[in-house]
Each structure stands twice: as structure tokens, then as C-alpha cells.
Amino acid sequence: MSQQEHDPTQQLRTKWDQRYADEEKVARPAEVLLNNAHLLPEQGCALDLACGLGGNALFLADRGFMVEAWDLSAVAIQRLERSAGQRNLNNLHARVRDVESQPPHAEQFDVIVISYFLERALIPTLIQALRPGGLIFYQTFTRQAVSSEGPQNPAFRLADQELLQLFRDLKVRVYREEGRLGDLSLGSRDVAMLVAQK
Numbered sequence: 001m002s003q004q005e006h007d008p009t010q011q012l013r014t015k016w017d018q019r020y021a022d023e024e025k026v027a028r029p030a031e032v033l034l035n036n037a038h039l040l041p042e043q044g045c046a047l048d049l050a051c052g053l054g055g056n057a058l059f060l061a062d063r064g065f066m067v068e069a070w071d072l073s074a075v076a077i078q079r080l081e082r083s084a085g086q087r088n089l090n091n092l093h094a095r096v097r098d099v100e101s102q103p104p105h106a107e108q109f110d111v112i113v114i115s116y117f118l119e120r121a122l123i124p125t126l127i128q129a130l131r132p133g134g135l136i137f138y139q140t141f142t143r144q145a146v147s148s149e150g151p152q153n154p155a156f157r158l159a160d161q162e163l164l165q166l167f168r169d170l171k172v173r174v175y176r177e178e179g180r181l182g183d184l185s186l187g188s189r190d191v192a193m194l195v196a197q198k
Helices: 008-020 031-035 055-062 074-086 120-129 162-166
Strands: 045-049 066-071 092-096 109-115 130-141 171-177 191-197
Touching: 008 074, 031 055, 031 109, 031 130, 031 191, 045 055, 055 066, 055 074, 055 092, 055 109, 066 074, 074 092, 109 120, 120 130, 162 171, 162 191
Parallel strands: 045 066, 045 109, 066 092, 109 130
Antiparallel strands: 130 191, 171 191
8 A cells, every 4th residue: 555545634635636526516605604694794804614616715705805715625726716717806815725734823814614524623723713803604514414415424523502512712693503303394404503703
């Protein structure tokens, strides 16, 4: 086996490169950002962390934010750069970056958006990376699921109300986690969504 095959970061990069090479996959902003965009400041610096194809980054750049978009996958970043170029979004800077080994600096961003990425150990650093009054928009899968969508490993899914605990040092402005209550064919299932302010 080559050293590359032993490197878990490289294995992860290869997995995501293959997934993002699928041209049928399109960039879409997360529901938590779309539904709560009225809470955004008028301007500022934003980070789309583990951005994938950059739906959140494109949405924020369209609104005039200076946007950093980071992802491990070079394929995702190339596709995002192409999308930003087609829309003349010079305020969007996409970078291949391992966010676990190269997290953001303290008080660097007014807005941070994370969708479908869960690295619990990184959350205190993300809180520090917000400027005073800054907002975090977070959405990812929960263990209480209705569908089979998302990771099968429960370690990569949130426990009941866990997102509230992870961000307990911030002011929660919006929280949604429906679990398996009521009519399962309606609502936002399989995910927890949070908007919180520093």
C-alpha cells in the first residue's frame, strides 16, 4: 500500500472529489440560511466552512459579503470558482483547505455558515472566530431520522438537542429540530438548524 492510501485525510479528499465530480450535483444554500437571511447584517466578512459546491458562499456573495469558502475537495473548489466567475462574484474567495488542521483565526468573521459538516472539537474555535455580535448558521443531520439520507455512522449525526449544547455560550436566535413528531411527510426532518449570535 502506498503512503497515500494510509493517509485518512487523503482518503477523505478522494471520496469528496469523486462525489463533487458528479455534474448533476448543484450548489444550493442551506435551508437554515435561506429561511433566516433576514437576520444577516447588511455587510461583512463571511465563511462557508466545508463549503462543498458553495451554495451558501454564492448566496452570501450575491448579497455583497466578502466571502471565504473552504473545503478539502479540490474538485468542489474548482466548480465553485467556475460558478463564482460566471456570476462575476469577485468578492468570493474559494480555497482548498483542511479546516481541522487550518481552522479560522479568532474574531475573523461576521457570519459563519456550516451545513452538513460535524466536527465537534472544532466548535469552540468557530465560536472564537466570530466577531462580537457575529452570527453562526448551522444545519446538519440528527440521529432521529425519518429518511435514510445522510451519514450512516451515528457519530456524524447530532443527538437530540445536541446543537443547543454545543453552542450554549452563544445567544440562540433560531432553533429547529422536529424529530419524529406529528406528520412525518411535512416539515424539516432529519436535521437540526440553529442561528446563534456571539
